[in-house]
Amino acid sequence: MHENEISNIIIRAAIEIHKTLGPGLLESVYESTLEYKLKKLGLNVKKQVALPVIFEEIKLDAGYRIDLLIENKVIIEIKSVETVLPVHKAQTLTYLKLSELKLALLINFNVPLLKDGIKRFVNNL
Numbered sequence: 001m002h003e004n005e006i007s008n009i010i011i012r013a014a015i016e017i018h019k020t021l022g023p024g025l026l027e028s029v030y031e032s033t034l035e036y037k038l039k040k041l042g043l044n045v046k047k048q049v050a051l052p053v054i055f056e057e058i059k060l061d062a063g064y065r066i067d068l069l070i071e072n073k074v075i076i077e078i079k080s081v082e083t084v085l086p087v088h089k090a091q092t093l094t095y096l097k098l099s100e101l102k103l104a105l106l107i108n109f110n111v112p113l114l115k116d117g118i119k120r121f122v123n124n125l
Contacts, residue, residue: 003103006043006074011118013037014107018114027080030109031067034076044071051098066095075104079117084108089119096123 017033031047038045049066052059068076077092088106096104101123108117 001071001073003073006071007103007105007120009041009043010034010038010070010074010076010105013041014109014118015114018109021109023080023110023112025080025109027067027078027109030080030107031078034078034107035068038068038070045069046072051095053098064095064098066099073101073103075099075101077104077106079106079108080110081108082110084117084119089121092119093121096121 014034017030017037021029021033035045035047046069047067049069050061051064051066052061053064054060066075067078070076075092075095077088077095079088081088084106092104092106103123104121106119106121107114111117
């Protein structure tokens with residue numbers, strides 16, 4: 001399955017969850033419900049995937065974690081914040097580069113309309 005197809009499934013599932021639960025809950029609630037929903041839809045979902053930092057010959061297990069990794073192709077970074085800050089965008093973009101994957105979604109569930117809380121990042125490798 002192509003990254004765009006996967007992202008469409010993710011976005012539909014996230015919108016369904018947001019319509020049901022609404023904004024204002026903890027990130028962990030949205031992470032767990034999205035993990036559940038995507039697995040129910042038949043996708044391979046990994047939660048809290050360790051992401052080491054590799055610099056030259058050293059590998060640093062610095063404690064960075066991808067919230068959800070879908071089909072080993074798409075990163076989902078989940079937030080439940082009043083405002084997505086530049087640091088959240090930078091974090092997502094850095095995870096994308098470190099993982100050498102092509103697509104990441106930053107989803108902020110703490111918005112009235114979820115479509116306004118979704119940011120898409122593409123790594124042009």
